[in-house]
Amino acid sequence: MRIWLEKQLHLIDFTLASLARRKSKNIGLLAVYALLVFALASVGLFANALRSEASFVLASSPEVILQRLVAGRHDLIPPGYLEKIGRIRGVQKQEGRLWGYYYDAVVKANYTFMARPAEEIAPGSIAIGATLARLRGLAPGNVISFRAYGGKLFTFRIASLLSPDAELLSADLVLLAEADFRAFFDYPAGHYTDIALSVANPQEVRNIAGKLSQALPDSRPILREEVLRTYQSMFDWREGIMLTILAGAIFAFIILAWEKAAGLSAEERKEIGILKAIGWETGDVIRMKLWEGLLVSLAAFLIGFIAAYIHVFYCGASLLEPVLKGWSVLYPRFTLIPAVDGMQVASLAFFTIFPYCAAVLVPIWRAAITDPDSVMRA
Amino acid sequence: MKLRSSLLVLSLLGLGLALLGLLWLDASHPTDAARQQRSARQKLAERLGLTDLSLFMEARYTRHPSQADLHAALQDHPAAFEHFPSGALLPPPAVLTESHAYLAGKTTSPD
Numbered sequence: 001m002r003i004w005l006e007k008q009l010h011l012i013d014f015t016l017a018s019l020a021r022r023k024s025k026n027i028g029l030l031a032v033y034a035l036l037v038f039a040l041a042s043v044g045l046f047a048n049a050l051r052s053e054a055s056f057v058l059a060s061s062p063e064v065i066l067q068r069l070v071a072g073r074h075d076l077i078p079p080g081y082l083e084k085i086g087r088i089r090g091v092q093k094q095e096g097r098l099w100g101y102y103y104d105a106v107v108k109a110n111y112t113f114m115a116r117p118a119e120e121i122a123p124g125s126i127a128i129g130a131t132l133a134r135l136r137g138l139a140p141g142n143v144i145s146f147r148a149y150g151g152k153l154f155t156f157r158i159a160s161l162l163s164p165d166a167e168l169l170s171a172d173l174v175l176l177a178e179a180d181f182r183a184f185f186d187y188p189a190g191h192y193t194d195i196a197l198s199v200a201n202p203q204e205v206r207n208i209a210g211k212l213s214q215a216l217p218d219s220r221p222i223l224r225e226e227v228l229r230t231y232q233s234m235f236d237w238r239e240g241i242m243l244t245i246l247a248g249a250i251f252a253f254i255i256l257a258w259e260k261a262a263g264l265s266a267e268e269r270k271e272i273g274i275l276k277a278i279g280w281e282t283g284d285v286i287r288m289k290l291w292e293g294l295l296v297s298l299a300a301f302l303i304g305f306i307a308a309y310i311h312v313f314y315c316g317a318s319l320l321e322p323v324l325k326g327w328s329v330l331y332p333r334f335t336l337i338p339a340v341d342g343m344q345v346a347s348l349a350f351f352t353i354f355p356y357c358a359a360v361l362v363p364i365w366r367a368a369i370t371d372p373d374s375v376m377r378a
Numbered sequence: 379m380k381l382r383s384s385l386l387v388l389s390l391l392g393l394g395l396a397l398l399g400l401l402w403l404d405a406s407h408p409t410d411a412a413r414q415q416r417s418a419r420q421k422l423a424e425r426l427g428l429t430d431l432s433l434f435m436e437a438r439y440t441r442h443p444s445q446a447d448l449h450a451a452l453q454d455h456p457a458a459f460e461h462f463p464s465g466a467l468l469p470p471p472a473v474l475t476e477s478h479a480y481l482a483g484k485t486t487s488p489d
Contacts, residue, residue, distance in 0.1 A: 013382060013384045059420075072447065073447055110435045110441065169430075222429075331433075338401075
């Protein structure tokens with residue numbers, strides 16, 4: 001065992017000396033390799049962290065949301081619907097919700113207005129998300145006016161700011177009293193935007209959705225599991241889009257690595273010839289090159305992955321932010337809670353380490369089994 | 379005594395692997411601040427009945443993708459192209475794109 005270990009250390013020493021002879025070329029390759037792993041790992045870690053955050057946070061969203069559709073479009077819930085739902089067995093609680101969108105021409109941004117009970121928000125005041133407060137330079141106690149769609153100007157006092165910890169959910173939220181909401185949007189009395197339902201037995205959610213569709217054929221129930229599924233597929237898609245954009249870089253790297261690994265330089269051929277002439281066995285040459293591939297690819301993977309982790313979770317994914325932010329005027333400030341998917345790391349490690357080692361081995365094996373004299377003369 | 383280059387490189391790689399293990403631990407044990415942040419988000423979602431993350435605010439179907447109606451992409455007129463830039467990053471919800479079940483002979487009302 002000791003002899004075997006000593007032999008491997010000698011092989012690594014020799015490999016490192018051989019790599020050092022083409023220092024600039026190999027450092028360049030390692031840098032590009034690590035950068036590629038960094039880009040792929042950053043996208044993967046970011047999407048995975050957002051996906052797990054969405055599934056944690058939205059697990060507390062309502063079990064069923066009931067919308068009404070008119071000509072395929074979301075429409076207001078008319079009076080009488082809440083009572084009809086109350087008669088369906090298994091529905092524990094039903095609550096008419098009032099919410100809508102408002103376009104603020106001052107900063108060219110859309111806000112989400114949501115009505116809350118009077119005991120939570122006093123009439124004439126509002127609670128706003130931290131992102132919105134930052135954008136408009138508002139603090140509790142300030143006053144802000146919004147021109148309603150009807151043309152009338154409404155003035156509100158900022159009662160409080162929503163927790164900055166929850167900016168990911170509340171960037172554009174404006175909470176106001178129900179009476180203010182109805183007056184501002186000129187909402188007809190007794191109408192609601194949609195209905196949130198609680199179901200006594202979670203196993204019964206699908207059955208209740210079926211009963212709702214039968215009792216109110218113009219309604220569309222949206223289940224919590226569909227909300228969660230939407231976010232799962234959304235981040236899969238986003239990850240896919242980013243990887244598609246990166247595909248060009250990946251292929252460029254594959255060509256570079258193949259060129260470097262598969263096409264042996266005259267110097268490397270000569271080196272193999274000399275090694276064989278002085279008594280090295282084919283197995284030793286292959287082992288040496290295997291160490292070379294393993295050292296380079298493992299180092300690139302470790303550097304790239306660790307840098308990506310620090311970038312995403314400790315530097316706020318600053319390089320990815322412009323892509324996600326797009327044209328958003330209101331974009332929340334949020335830090336992602338580290339989440340690593342073992343399968344994701346294992347596949348990234350496999351696809352970065354294994355192909356490079358394989359690409360190194362094939363031409364070396366071909367060169368190592370030929371006659372040393374012809375290899376040196378070639 | 380000068381350290382052998384093989385031992386030096388293997389130690390560095392070992393250090394890298396140990397760091398990878400530490401990152402794993404870091405990810406599986408969120409800090410108190412992270413836990414507090416997540417609980418604040420959960421509480422707000424529960425209190426207000428929120429269904430979506432506020433990442434894109436251009437259109438109702440990008441602000442609330444899970445609540446998008448069946449004609450969200452055609453919001454301006456039938457067969458209209460979906461034209462907001464975040465539409466390139468955001469797919470239609472799965473529920474809108476999955477093919478409908480074969481219903482012939484199963485419906486109670488005429489098709």
